[in-house]
Amino acid sequence: MKIQTQRLELTEISWGDIENIHKLHSIFEVDEFNTVGLPKDIEETRENIRPYVEAKECSPQSKYTWKIVLKETGEFIGLTGIKVSLDKFRIGEIFYKLLPEHWGKGYATEVSIRLIEIGFDRLNLHRIEAGCAVKNFKSIRVLEKSGMTQEGIYRKILPIRGEWVDSYIYSIIEDEYKRKMQI
Numbered sequence: 228m229k230i231q232t233q234r235l236e237l238t239e240i241s242w243g244d245i246e247n248i249h250k251l252h253s254i255f256e257v258d259e260f261n262t263v264g265l266p267k268d269i270e271e272t273r274e275n276i277r278p279y280v281e282a283k284e285c286s287p288q289s290k291y292t293w294k295i296v297l298k299e300t301g302e303f304i305g306l307t308g309i310k311v312s313l314d315k316f317r318i319g320e321i322f323y324k325l326l327p328e329h330w331g332k333g334y335a336t337e338v339s340i341r342l343i344e345i346g347f348d349r350l351n352l353h354r355i356e357a358g359c360a361v362k363n364f365k366s367i368r369v370l371e372k373s374g375m376t377q378e379g380i381y382r383k384i385l386p387i388r389g390e391w392v393d394s395y396i397y398s399i400i401e402d403e404y405k406r407k408m409q410i
């Protein structure tokens with residue numbers, strides 16, 4: 228599945244993207260609120276992303292991971308994705324991460340809003356959620372700007388750099404989305 232936004236193009240990842248992904252995952256600030264952890268080498272990155280690259284071959288597909296590229300220059304700027312439950316709960320969970328030189332330009336919000344549209348309009352979801360470490364203020368802002376609601380806190384759920392960190396849970400429900408879009 229290929230996706231466009233105003234400034235960005237999203238293409239499902241393949242093994243050809245591994246160097247860009249390894250570079251992204253090796254940046255301290257990108258990993259700060261992430262449970263993946265800094266990879267020791269590119270082989271570790273390969274194993275981390277294997278389920279996400281191979282998910283394209285599964286039918287039905289439950290994991291979609293896209294590289295984010297600037298339309299204007301074709302430059303790789305990050306990754307985003309959605310994991311869907313494929314059951315009667317019809318839940319999707321989104322994530323996004325960008326290279327720091329591209330932070331603060333509204334790209335993550337642009338991506339998140341588009342993923343919410345795709346989730347409800349094309350993937351037939353009922354609920355889309357996102358978790359976010361309680362001190363990840365930039366991500367909190369992205370989720371709020373995307374129309375999601377903070378539901379509560381999972382206590383000490385994220386293993387990050389040797390500590391258990393609290394996570395907010397955000398969501399948007401299909402009725403709220405449809406009301407907003409006046410469908």
Ligand SMILES: CC(C)(COP(=O)(O)OP(=O)(O)OC[C@H]1O[C@@H](n2cnc3c(N)ncnc32)[C@H](O)[C@@H]1OP(=O)(O)O)[C@@H](O)C(=O)NCCC(=O)NCCS
Pocket residue numbers: 256257258260261322323324325326329330331332333334335336337358359360363364365366368369
């Ligand atoms: C979180 C992340 C994706 C945000 O990307 P981005 O493209 O910079 O996000 P946007 O530009 O769309 O929005 C960022 C918002 O955070 C705000 N912000 C920045 N620093 C902030 C801070 N310290 N406190 C509060 N808000 C802050 C910005 O002002 C902006 O809001 P505004 O448009 O109302 O001014 C990016 O920082 C990143 O990749 N972080 C590492 C990976 C990560 O944490 N991913 C999320 C996992 S839940």
